[in-house]
Amino acid sequence: MRYLILVFIFFLTSICFSQDYYQVDSKVKNYPEFSSLTNLSIRIKNDFESNSERVRAAFTWIVSNIRYDESLDTFFAPKPNLVYLSERGRNHQIQKNTGKRIAKAFRSKKGTCIEYSMLLHKLCLTFGIDSQIIKGIAKTEIKNFKGEQLFKNHSWNVVKLNNEWAFIDATWASAYFESNSKKIVHESAEHYFLTHPSSFIKTHFPANPDWQLLSPMVDIDSFFNGPIFFPGYFANGVALASNMDGWLRLSKDNDFLIRFEKLPKKKNMQFWISETSELKKLRLKKTENNEYVFKSRLNKKLQDKKDLVLIWDNQPILAFKIQKGHEF
Template sequence: MTKIFISFLCVVHSIGFANDYIHVDSRVRRYPHFKEIHDLGYRIQNDFKTDKERVRAAFIWLTINMTYERVIEENLNQKVYISFKDERAKHKQLRDIALNKIEKSFALRKGVCTDYSLILNELCMQFGLPTKVIVGVSKTEINSNISENLIKNHTWNAVQIGGTWQLMDPTWASGFIDTRSKKFVRKHIEHFFFTDPEDFAKHNLPNNEEWQLLREPVSAKEFYSAPYYYPEFFGKGIALSSNTNGILKKSDETINYIYFDKLPPQHGMYYMVHGTGELRRLGFKKLAKNAYVSKIRLKKKLYKDHSLLTVFMDEKPILNFKIEDLYTNQIIKKTPNNEQQKNPNSLDLK
């Protein structure tokens, strides 16, 4: 089973959106050191008046101050057990455990996705906003034979502002782990703040489908059999068709099709099969309006030892596809009604 590690080297330049928060980001970057999380929360409440600005301030503080690193307890895989007589006692114990975890990670300025999410959730609670830590999976592979019972490996956040729930992933927005140095590299990625639910469902799948915030939730099989989307894919005016599968077939006769429901006027793309080091231009045939199709033939002998194909645009990787032998796995096709950062030198932050 091919693992695809997420690259955070690409940043989505949502210029207009990010510019709305320049004054917020600038002020937060000048904040002094806070010993207690509630001191940070009070400062944010005093500095900013709107809910959006306060949530943005909390989010940015996390991305510029927290370091992704497992603490000793997590390296030892220690489990916490609780006993309770009623729901009230259960809630209190869980709350105490969460607060203890928040205090430790806030003091150390380090943690994993759970710590990032708990801190952001606590600050949003202090602002008086409905808030939720979402548990689910982050996409780290393309697999057509995935089970619906997935092992949860990631957490992120939802916050309600003005009656609308917004999705955020402060962990993925903060940076990546370099596989060579094994060190955290800070790299802000704007895409993971107030992300459109349709786009969010391409890389994060909640355990409870309600938190996809979609009218037609994506299934686990649809999620994993789709291509892998780099953050650079979003905001470019590109939309893949539901007919495009994330798994390409390797054969001397078979032609693979990548269908686009929408492309920008300038849509020059290249692709590379990992291991070959050779960039090839991706050709397009127009179907209707902005819809296009690209054809790729993967010769069995030439690509015998390679199982990953990356599509580039503006010299940035935007999509990954898995390459399988024609008869190795059964390919699951997606239905038209269910449309839906990876670099070998980086690891995903779970």
């Protein structure tokens, strides 16, 4: 991850990651239609001078203009067969097919995660900014991994600004998969722009572990056993206790505990359980170790493996999987 020693470098990075992009967003959202991605990139370069503003402009345009394509036709579309006689020919075919996908997504204003990441990657390259497309696993459920075969289901970007890598997921910034309803929710999420690696690994696991940008790295079992983190978690100054995973182990009396290391002053938290609509309050207690502990009791008729979602200030922040028949 980005552990910085020099104060000056830290200061520059802090500016980059906390910058207010209101003016950039306002200008880009009023852009006219463009005939090509090249024309869009020229407009962005003319309107903005800094690399961070240009990346933000590209991100905002993609999030505002590209709609996630949920059709089965797209999902089952046949992959192009590459015919080549050399490695050079193979690379040429890949670039050609990539160009076609980018052009189609730009023209139709629709795409999946790979088109989102391709568009942002291409724009960054035209700005002279280092960028990579990362493929891996986007977490939408809590489960015991147990060595089962995994498949890459998502792609995102990493860009280098002020000599520091940061993650961008334009797909999840414009829409995300809601695990309970099993639907795509179209809602803007600021969290997925220039996300710190320590936060990003809670929801995204790269196929190449080097792109975690963390030391030590997170293993796949820890990734899947953790709770589901919603964008609201990162925006509210909440810190879950380090000994909490994604499983809420109920006592024999169906009590459960959730521990936090940090909470904002407003501590009004509620929860609801999947397949129910009733919101319930959590009771707060501060321990001698300065932890905040929420305790509640669930209905004994409740079935195992249900999802429990925490609501903070009318926003979901965390989801856990209920596991019955355990002591704390």
